Amino acid sequence: MSFFTRLFNKAKQTIRNLTSWAEVGGFKAMFSPFGRxxxxxxxxxxxxRALADQTAKATPTVSGNDNEAKRLERMLKYRPNPYMxxxxxxxxxxxxxxxxxxxxIVVMRDDLGKVQGLYPMPYxxxxxxxxxxxxxxxxxxxxxxxxxxxxxxxxxxxKDYNENDITGDSNDPVLNTLDLINTSNQGIANAIKSTANxxxxxxxxxxxxxxxxQKEQGEQFVKDYLSLENEGGVAYLDNTMTFEPxxxxxxxxxxxxxxxxxxxxxxxxxxxxxxxxxxxxxxxMQVFYELRIEPFLIALSxxxxxxxxxxxxxAFGREVTYQSSAIQFMSMADKLALRPFLEDGAIxxxxxxxxxxxxxxxGGDKPIRRLDTxxxxxxxxxxxxxxxxxxxxxxxxxxxxE
Numbered sequence: 001m002s003f004f005t006r007l008f009n010k011a012k013q014t015i016r017n018l019t020s021w022a023e024v025g026g027f028k029a030m031f032s033p034f035g036r037x038x039x040x041x042x043x044x045x046x047x048x049r050a051l052a053d054q055t056a057k058a059t060p061t062v063s064g065n066d067n068e069a070k071r072l073e074r075m076l077k078y079r080p081n082p083y084m085x086x087x088x089x090x091x092x093x094x095x096x097x098x099x100x101x102x103x104x105i106v107v108m109r110d111d112l113g114k115v116q117g118l119y120p121m122p123y124x125x126x127x128x129x130x131x132x133x134x135x136x137x138x139x140x141x142x143x144x145x146x147x148x149x150x151x152x153x154x155x156x157x158x159k160d161y162n163e164n165d166i167t168g169d170s171n172d173p174v175l176n177t178l179d180l181i182n183t184s185n186q187g188i189a190n191a192i193k194s195t196a197n198x199x200x201x202x203x204x205x206x207x208x209x210x211x212x213x214q215k216e217q218g219e220q221f222v223k224d225y226l227s228l229e230n231e232g233g234v235a236y237l238d239n240t241m242t243f244e245p246x247x248x249x250x251x252x253x254x255x256x257x258x259x260x261x262x263x264x265x266x267x268x269x270x271x272x273x274x275x276x277x278x279x280x281x282x283x284x285m286q287v288f289y290e291l292r293i294e295p296f297l298i299a300l301s302x303x304x305x306x307x308x309x310x311x312x313x314x315a316f317g318r319e320v321t322y323q324s325s326a327i328q329f330m331s332m333a334d335k336l337a338l339r340p341f342l343e344d345g346a347i348x349x350x351x352x353x354x355x356x357x358x359x360x361x362x363g364g365d366k367p368i369r370r371l372d373t374x375x376x377x378x379x380x381x382x383x384x385x386x387x388x389x390x391x392x393x394x395x396x397x398x399x400x401x402e
Contacts, residue, residue, distance in 0.1 A: 038171065039099055041178060043262060046276045047269035048098045054293050055094040056087045058324035063317055072115060072308070076320070080118040081108075090322075092120045094296065097157050098269065101168035104138070105155035107307055115308050118155070121147075128166050138166070155303040157296070177264045282334060289324070297322040332356070345369040 038044045060076035062069045080089040097103040104126070108117040125141040129148060136151035158168035266272045270292045274280040280288065304320040335355050342352045350364035 038174075038178060041181070043181065043265050044099075044178070044269075047265065047271045048095055050271045050276050051098055051269065051292060052091045052094040054289070054324070055296060056090040058090060058293075058297050058322040060086070061321050061323065063319045063321075068114070069318075072320070075115070075117070082117070084120075089118065089120070093157065093300070096120060096122070097159060097296065099171070101159045101171060102166075103157040104140070105157075105303075106149055107153045107155060109153070121149075121154075126167070152307065155300075155307050157299055157303060174265065174268045177261055177268070181258075181261045181265070293324060297324060343369070 039048070060073055062073040062076070076089075077086045079085060084092065093103050093105060104121040104123065106119045106121050107115055108119065110116050121140055123140040123142050127139045127141070129137040129139050131137065137148050138151065138154055139146055139148045156166070160169040162169050263272075271288070272280075274284065275288055301319075301321040304322075305314060305318070308320060309318040338347075338352075338355065341347045342349065345367040347355075348365055348367050350360045352358075353360055353364065
């Protein structure tokens with residue numbers, strides 16, 4: 001049985017006897033996401049791409065040394081579902097998160113309850129439902145189809161979380177900026193077309209020309225002098241005709257205003273030109289990581305842990321975490337400056353290799369220490385032992401002299 005067959009068969013089994021679920025205050029939880037057309041904007045896509053690319057660098061860690069923990073960690077890292085590797089999974093989840101402010105991930109389990117896959121759920125509209133026992137479900141409307149999954153089988157990531165208990169608020173506040181950018185772009189395009197079409201006016205001193213004759217004279221003038229075939233660039237007119245060139249300067253949005261529109265969009269998504277064009281400094285990238293990447297990874301880690309493990313398993317230390325170190329944004333010179341931590345045993349050789357982008361070495365998971373450094377208690381013991389040995393040597397020397 002294929003992955004999708006198991007996924008949607010499970011959805012069909014839970015669709016019976018469900019009614020609409022209302023939040024506190026009687027609000028009916030139906031949600032239609034914003035963003036499907038917004039992703040066609042090159043600026044929006046650039047912002048989302050920068051966020052998704054940096055998020056996709058994170059690696060999963062599952063606590064525990066047993067086979068099940070290792071299996072789950074491999075699944076998250078290499079193949080969360082048959083259609084995505086770990087990087088693509090994070091990229092798609094972050095993209096949906098930014099465009100719709102709410103990302104849903106369906107947890108697939110076997111008959112024993114073990115997680116077998118995670119699938120980011122696309123949707124056009126969602127609706128919260130409940131069964132006779134009051135258990136919560138979410139119905140997904142996807143292009144004519146409907147799928148329902150239990151709340152405990154859905155990982156939910158939300159941004160701008162305020163009005164709705166199930167989803168984050170919509171991206172409607174940025175619609176005005178997108179409309180202004182689109183209008184400005186159309187204005188520039190129309191200005192180019194209009195200035196290219198009308199170049200001047202041909203006047204004739206002949207009185208009361210028939211409209212047909214006026215049109216023929218204009219077309220003939222264009223054919224003779226304004227076409228590409230007129231290589232000489234010279235036009236000849238008799239005293240019955242004159243040509244007045246027109247210099248059109250249509251009003252378009254100036255660059256300062258266009259830049260402000262772009263900055264509005266950048267502020268909304270939390271990126272800027274330097275991050276998009278990979279020109280940001282190490283300090284700026286570290287701040288970007290702390291403000292825009294790390295909070296998302298924390299939310300994803302918390303949701304995965306709470307939906308994959310039971311309360312009892314969590315109490316015994318079971319946990320799923322996604323981490324993407326800020327060290328990755330450091331320059332090579334700054335990374336090499338961390339060498340003393342390696343020599344003092346603060347990091348292992350293999351950790352050092354990861355930092356500078358080198359392959360692991362044999363025995364590199366054990367910390368090393370320079371011979372001239374040691375823990376304080378060991379130094380004190382060594383000094384005491386040396387003093388004792390020196391005293392014994394002196395006593396032995398005195399005994400020999402006697």
